[in-house]
Amino acid sequence: MIDWFISAAHAAAAEGGSHHDAGGFNPMHQFTIDRYVHIKLFGYDASFTNSSLWMVMGTGLVLAFLIYSMREGRLVPTRMQSVSELTYEFVANMVRQNAGNAGMAYFPIIFTIFVYVFAMNMLGMIPLPGLGNFTVTSHIIITFALAMFVFLGVTLIGFYKHGIKFLKLFVPSGVPALLLPLISVIEIISYFTRPISLSVRLFANMMAGHTMLAVFGSFVVGLGAAGWLSPVAFLPFIFMVALMGLEILIAFLQAYVFAVLTCIYLNDALHAGSH
């Protein structure tokens, strides 16, 4: 099933590339992956692609901002320092509310996941000269790797903390014995579909959002042929500005949802016996 999604992204990207060369407009073109530096590792393609470049840019920007804003570490924060502190407090509150104080031990990884996804989503909203527009998180392989990492990590933490009692997670208390086999099967299935739903949620939102932006953007360009000041050209432009606002909201929301669900899964692993 995952192979499907991966090949879907690849095929969509390849399709977009070939159509673009033919001169037509294709909203899928923005998902094309270009290899900048060809690298082969143990028979696997580990090339440095435009995806890698945007990832390096995003993490570099975040690192530079966090280090620069916190360089003095004042008691009364400067404006930039308070942005860093706000981000920290925001994620710390999220972890405390959803995973309890025991979850704070895993705060660094959740902060990293949130900031990474948020930076990638937001960077995808900004077209850069020469590089065009690329959203790292609009590729299923990136989000699936993240989600699988979370899933495996949470499962390992669960077994490490509770041993075999972690399996109680699949046997909810207070369920009639007659229904228990059915409920357990549903719980197990829902547990193992977590990485898929977690990754597809982020990937689908980003991919659908950016495809929609490209399609509506093409309307603006198309109607712009009627003259830039005519109302038929101007109305889609205003609509486009509103859509950009919605996409920025979604870029934040999806990062938030990814981090919150990670916290909730972590909570299940940390407090497996208590429900």
Added chain:
Amino acid sequence: MDPAAAKLIGAGLACSALIGAGIGIGLIFGNFLQGALRNPSAAPAQFPNLLLGFALAEATGLFGLVIALILLFVKL
């Protein structure tokens, strides 16, 4: 039927998952407004839950859109 035509019809049908997402998002925001107008002081605390519900409801519809994209772009 021509397989290419069937593929396109299937992709169109898969997008009907977005009907459910639309209903869901409407329900979430409608009910939030209803609750918020009845008890405005309790509303800000529930704002994160509103956004979470919105994102989850929207994502469910987008799963259908992913199926449509698979039908359109994956060579089966």
